[in-house]
Amino acid sequence: MLVGRIVGYPCTSFNRLPGGRTLQSMAVSSIWINYDASGGSWGWTMPSAFPDDIVITGYTCRMGRWSLLGTFVHELAHLNGADGFSHAAEETLRGCGLQSPRGPYDPSIRG
Numbered sequence: 001m002l003v004g005r006i007v008g009y010p011c012t013s014f015n016r017l018p019g020g021r022t023l024q025s026m027a028v029s030s031i032w033i034n035y036d037a038s039g040g041s042w043g044w045t046m047p048s049a050f051p052d053d054i055v056i057t058g059y060t061c062r063m064g065r066w067s068l069l070g071t072f073v074h075e076l077a078h079l080n081g082a083d084g085f086s087h088a089a090e091e092t093l094r095g096c097g098l099q100s101p102r103g104p105y106d107p108s109i110r111g
């Protein structure tokens with residue numbers, strides 16, 4: 001879904017992040033997707049220590065493919081320099097066409 005339906009979208013907000021990378025370039029790079037079965041939040045990253053790793057939780061996987069894809073793009077935005085306190089990472093979902101009345105973009109998410 002990421003490559004087939006999202007990467008071709010302009011996603012202009014994504015490459016405006018401090019890292020300057022496009023979603024397309026990140027989608028074809030070597031990113032490790034780690035699974036956290038302990039639950040908790042949707043996903044997380046530690047870009048300074050693990051710049052090529054994202055973590056997706058079991059909760060996110062249970063929420064369905066669009067939530068999973070939205071979280072994946074959100075966490076990639078952190079690897080591309082989005083900070084952990086503003087709306088910057090989540091905002092990339094809107095720019096990548098991941099906004100509908102039912103999600104996955106969430107205007108209330110910070111961090």
Ligand SMILES: [Zn+2]
Nearest residue numbers: 074078089111
């Ligand atoms: Zn975040």
